[in-house]
Amino acid sequence: MYNFAYHRPGSLAEAERKLKAAADGRLLAGGQTLLPTLKQRLAKPSDLIDIGRLAELSFIKADGRSVQIGATTRHATVAASAEVRKAIPALAKLAGGIGDPQVRNMGTIGGSLANSDPAADYPAAVLALGATIHTTERAIAADDFFKGLFETALKPGEIIKSVSFPVPEKAGYMKFAQPASRFCMVGVFVCKAGSGVRVAVTGAGPCAFRQSAMEKALASNFSAAAIESVKVSPAGLNADIHCSAEYRAHLVGVMARRALTEANG
Amino acid sequence: MTETGIGARVKRKEDFRFLTGQGTYTDDINRHGQAHACFLRSPHAHAKLGAINAAKAKAMPGVLAVFTHADLAADKVGGVPCGFGLTQKNGKPQIEPPHPALAAGKVRYAGDAVAMVVAETLAQARDAAEAIEVGYSELPAVVDTAGAPRAKSAVHDEAPNNVCFEWEIGDKAKTDEAFAKAANVSKLEFVNNRLIPNAMEPRAAVGEYDRATGNYTLYTTSQNPHVIRLLMGAFVLAIPEHRLRVVAPDVGGGFGSKIFHYAEEALVTWACRKVGRPVKWTAERSESFLTDAHGRDHVTKVELATDREGNFLGLRVHSIANLGAYLSTFAPMVPTWLYAPLFAGQYRTPAIHAEVIGVFTNTSPVDAYRGAGRPEATYVVERIVETAARDLKLDPAEIRRKNFIAPAQFPYTTPVVLQYDSGQYALAMDKACQLIDYKNFAKRKAEAEKRGRLRGIGFSAYIEACGVAPSAVAGAIGARAGLYEAGVIRFHPTGSVTVITGTHSHGQGHETTFAQLVSDRLGVPYDSIDVVHGDTDRIPFGMGTYGSRSIAVGGSALSKAMDKIVDKGKRIAAHLMEAAVQDIEFKNGAFRVAGTDKQKTIQEVAFAAYVPHNYPLNELEPGLEETAYYDPANFTYPAGTHIAEVEVDPQTGQVEVVDWAAVDDFGNVINPMIVEGQVHGGIAQGIGQALLEGCVYDDRSGQLVTGSYMDYCMPRADNLPSYRVDMTHTPCPHNPLGVKGCGEAGAIAAPAALMNAITNALGIKDLAMPATPERVWRAAQARGARAAE
Numbered sequence A: 001m002y003n004f005a006y007h008r009p010g011s012l013a014e015a016e017r018k019l020k021a022a023a024d025g026r027l028l029a030g031g032q033t034l035l036p037t038l039k040q041r042l043a044k045p046s047d048l049i050d051i052g053r054l055a056e057l058s059f060i061k062a063d064g065r066s067v068q069i070g071a072t073t074r075h076a077t078v079a080a081s082a083e084v085r086k087a088i089p090a091l092a093k094l095a096g097g098i099g100d101p102q103v104r105n106m107g108t109i110g111g112s113l114a115n116s117d118p119a120a121d122y123p124a125a126v127l128a129l130g131a132t133i134h135t136t137e138r139a140i141a142a143d144d145f146f147k148g149l150f151e152t153a154l155k156p157g158e159i160i161k162s163v164s165f166p167v168p169e170k171a172g173y174m175k176f177a178q179p180a181s182r183f184c185m186v187g188v189f190v191c192k193a194g195s196g197v198r199v200a201v202t203g204a205g206p207c208a209f210r211q212s213a214m215e216k217a218l219a220s221n222f223s224a225a226a227i228e229s230v231k232v233s234p235a236g237l238n239a240d241i242h243c244s245a246e247y248r249a250h251l252v253g254v255m256a257r258r259a260l261t262e263a264n265g
Numbered sequence B: 001m002t003e004t005g006i007g008a009r010v011k012r013k014e015d016f017r018f019l020t021g022q023g024t025y026t027d028d029i030n031r032h033g034q035a036h037a038c039f040l041r042s043p044h045a046h047a048k049l050g051a052i053n054a055a056k057a058k059a060m061p062g063v064l065a066v067f068t069h070a071d072l073a074a075d076k077v078g079g080v081p082c083g084f085g086l087t088q089k090n091g092k093p094q095i096e097p098p099h100p101a102l103a104a105g106k107v108r109y110a111g112d113a114v115a116m117v118v119a120e121t122l123a124q125a126r127d128a129a130e131a132i133e134v135g136y137s138e139l140p141a142v143v144d145t146a147g148a149p150r151a152k153s154a155v156h157d158e159a160p161n162n163v164c165f166e167w168e169i170g171d172k173a174k175t176d177e178a179f180a181k182a183a184n185v186s187k188l189e190f191v192n193n194r195l196i197p198n199a200m201e202p203r204a205a206v207g208e209y210d211r212a213t214g215n216y217t218l219y220t221t222s223q224n225p226h227v228i229r230l231l232m233g234a235f236v237l238a239i240p241e242h243r244l245r246v247v248a249p250d251v252g253g254g255f256g257s258k259i260f261h262y263a264e265e266a267l268v269t270w271a272c273r274k275v276g277r278p279v280k281w282t283a284e285r286s287e288s289f290l291t292d293a294h295g296r297d298h299v300t301k302v303e304l305a306t307d308r309e310g311n312f313l314g315l316r317v318h319s320i321a322n323l324g325a326y327l328s329t330f331a332p333m334v335p336t337w338l339y340a341p342l343f344a345g346q347y348r349t350p351a352i353h354a355e356v357i358g359v360f361t362n363t364s365p366v367d368a369y370r371g372a373g374r375p376e377a378t379y380v381v382e383r384i385v386e387t388a389a390r391d392l393k394l395d396p397a398e399i400r401r402k403n404f405i406a407p408a409q410f411p412y413t414t415p416v417v418l419q420y421d422s423g424q425y426a427l428a429m430d431k432a433c434q435l436i437d438y439k440n441f442a443k444r445k446a447e448a449e450k451r452g453r454l455r456g457i458g459f460s461a462y463i464e465a466c467g468v469a470p471s472a473v474a475g476a477i478g479a480r481a482g483l484y485e486a487g488v489i490r491f492h493p494t495g496s497v498t499v500i501t502g503t504h505s506h507g508q509g510h511e512t513t514f515a516q517l518v519s520d521r522l523g524v525p526y527d528s529i530d531v532v533h534g535d536t537d538r539i540p541f542g543m544g545t546y547g548s549r550s551i552a553v554g555g556s557a558l559s560k561a562m563d564k565i566v567d568k569g570k571r572i573a574a575h576l577m578e579a580a581v582q583d584i585e586f587k588n589g590a591f592r593v594a595g596t597d598k599q600k601t602i603q604e605v606a607f608a609a610y611v612p613h614n615y616p617l618n619e620l621e622p623g624l625e626e627t628a629y630y631d632p633a634n635f636t637y638p639a640g641t642h643i644a645e646v647e648v649d650p651q652t653g654q655v656e657v658v659d660w661a662a663v664d665d666f667g668n669v670i671n672p673m674i675v676e677g678q679v680h681g682g683i684a685q686g687i688g689q690a691l692l693e694g695c696v697y698d699d700r701s702g703q704l705v706t707g708s709y710m711d712y713c714m715p716r717a718d719n720l721p722s723y724r725v726d727m728t729h730t731p732c733p734h735n736p737l738g739v740k741g742c743g744e745a746g747a748i749a750a751p752a753a754l755m756n757a758i759t760n761a762l763g764i765k766d767l768a769m770p771a772t773p774e775r776v777w778r779a780a781q782a783r784g785a786r787a788a789e
Ligand SMILES: Cc1cc2nc3c(=O)[nH]c(=O)nc-3n(C[C@H](O)[C@H](O)[C@H](O)COP(=O)(O)OP(=O)(O)OC[C@H]3O[C@@H](n4cnc5c(N)ncnc54)[C@H](O)[C@@H]3O)c2cc1C
Pocket: A026, A027, A028, A029, A030, A031, A032, A033, A034, A035, A071, A072, A097, A098, A099, A100, A103, A106, A107, A108, A109, A110, A111, A112, A114, A115, A117, A119, A120, A121, A122, A154, A158, A159, A160, A161, A181, A182, A183, A184
């Protein structure tokens, strides 16, 4: 680690000011991505603004039509939340499958989304459920949020405050974990809502993306059988020592079908 | 059997301190005035080393010194020695290029240390290391094991084709003859995948120099502090033994990787005198990945000749073994003498011939890793035996039974040098078949099929040679050390006992097992026994712990020392009770005059020995302490059968290990719970190798791709089944305890069992380890395509 100045603001407003004032400031939430990066000396921020303990950012509210989750809500909290389990069980399951207990007790939804790791779980849910990301400056639709590899629509100094998830009719999530890291090699979130069917894939591309061919096939028949013949092209998918693009493409199909079976189960 | 004696499941003494965070590991040791070291490591796998400019680094805050090879040369610091000298098949010695402690002229693997920085704090040392400018001119990297002899680039000038040795064993003509008359020849070609050890505790070292006495102390993460003292003192730093103390305190796992003498421990010992301060270094996890000696990494062809009925006639093996960039301490021994002599397995195969080529590559050094050569050998034998069974359409249990060496045939001399001392191979196989309910496997397979899963079963009837080693044999094959063990039994005046052993416990639970042994033999309460290990100043000598040798060799040394204690005790007791020595019996901790009720407890005898008011001083020295050295007569030969059952999800390629039966023969067992724990851990490592762990270097650049847990997959609890573990007990006939050693068996047996099970499930001949989901999926696809035809 290199030296940095550490701040623990008492309010979101103060955090915003500190972040804007810093030469090269970074928010620290759960630290599960940022701290390993710092320890390996891969980043050299001038200031860390620790928002991990800001009570105003840690909440879960459900009103029947949507579930709002504060940015610093820990994965473990989401996984265990009675409201989430009732309204969107697939989202609770997703949160409960992130990393290990230590990671889930520290990592936050805001940190995960801001980071936009290509193999992260949450982006699939955010995209498939058509969630809205509320920041200190605006509300961003999920479809506009993920821009590429570790790249989002967030501007410098912009802080995620919360995410609101519309409650779907049905939803399911299935993840095939990369054996070593247990991040997603492929994760597929399927959702059926009044507004239509959405299928989001994570782990397979530079960032989470929607699978429109499947969405089309599922529009009239939301079942595993409906996408049996949908061919997923390996073109543009990630390839690494664990998984070729071709195998990833295959897994997208398998995980989507299993997610559908779960959603309908 | 007493509650704490031989055969009792005593909970481990050491666990209280380990589980409550009160162990003392090397990194926990902080010496007064200590400075911190950090190593600047080569980012390139192979490069000419140009100028090193450390001027800026030296001027940075807190920096005490920056050292490069030039400083070592000026001080005549030697290179890191190899502890084994192999003779090639042409009679010439192995090629043994120098292994400088800091790179000289060239860097030979990504991670090779180029400079050492010592500073007040670790952060300052790191900052300074980043400020050192090094001129590299990159050379093509030699990465591929099989391709190394044909590579355009040479890792060492001394070995222009990257070959360190060509070695053979067995009778080639006789083996060729066996193949000529064979009805069937089964063949396989495979890679035994390279592994990264990943002990939980990374390597660490603290060096300290006492100007007043001229004495050096090195605290280090070692499985064998005396070996480090010998190698480092004699070959690297020219420090005589009486001036050098090496302490290996609590060590958090080694698995072989902490046997070897590493440059860093010599460098902190040298540097602490240069800077006049104790110097500490602790590896980061990424450094461990890059620089701990790796394991395995063979490319092998094997052929088994049989008659029509499946009787083995001959075995032929050719392996290329990757040794990495430099020869680590035992590197040349592992893929030769610890490997090919095991090719007879549990079988009567009459003719065997094997050739091994050891190659240098631009990768981390490769050396012994749990099992060391024997997992590779078992993989060769048990995969080809399984293949022969399939080729001949024989039951895999049956073909093995047909070829087992029978109990009446011991001692049995194999065509590859070893003399097996004892074994009951069919008994273990039968028990394992029962444990896993082999006869109903077909039912389970059919049931799995209904769930869309492919179920498979695989056998591994392994043997190992451990309890290393008879010194004369070790010397004859090239070991540059003896492999005996030392032990001391020290009674204290009031009857408690300190047991001193030259073996080293780094997870094995010796403090418990050895105390049980002594409690049982001498009748001293278990709680009044303490076991000391890991300090050259407190222990007469020791070769340490590896090769499942601690109880077989170290325990035998203690047994001999206890014999001496009992002998002396009898003479003291005879004096105290005014009886003849030959009338004294020792039992349950008391010396009795035979046929009477007169007795003296061993504690009373110890007291008399230390407070010799009434003592035969003209015949006997006071005190009750005995030292013994034990050099084994032979290796020990643990053996057994493991059977794995798996289920494959053909849609994803995910393999689930659903059942495991292990029946091992370790001879007599002192603490069955600890032994079972060793079996569990060994199987976990074997499952790791077969299913999850694969070290990957980039073919072109020689960069370590699997340099962190993000990409290197260690087994986790949910990758493992609940094991069914049982044993047979065929005592070792040539050591006083009848013990054989249990530390490596699981890792030796498991990979072959698992790969036999996976290939059985998929109905295919072979699959590369680790059997990753993608590999399995592709094999399942190909199988599906075949089935559809
Ligand atoms: C061992 C391990 C296993 C893991 N496994 C998984 C897994 O299986 N699936 C998975 O999805 N993830 C996994 N993760 C990542 C984990 O989910 C992290 O929690 C997450 O990626 C980052 O969240 P954090 O709160 O820790 O963020 P931090 O590390 O604190 O920050 C990450 C980045 O986000 C920024 N940031 C944080 N909060 C905000 C905010 N409110 N607004 C704007 N920017 C913000 C920070 O400045 C930083 O750049 C794993 C991590 C580890 C260490």
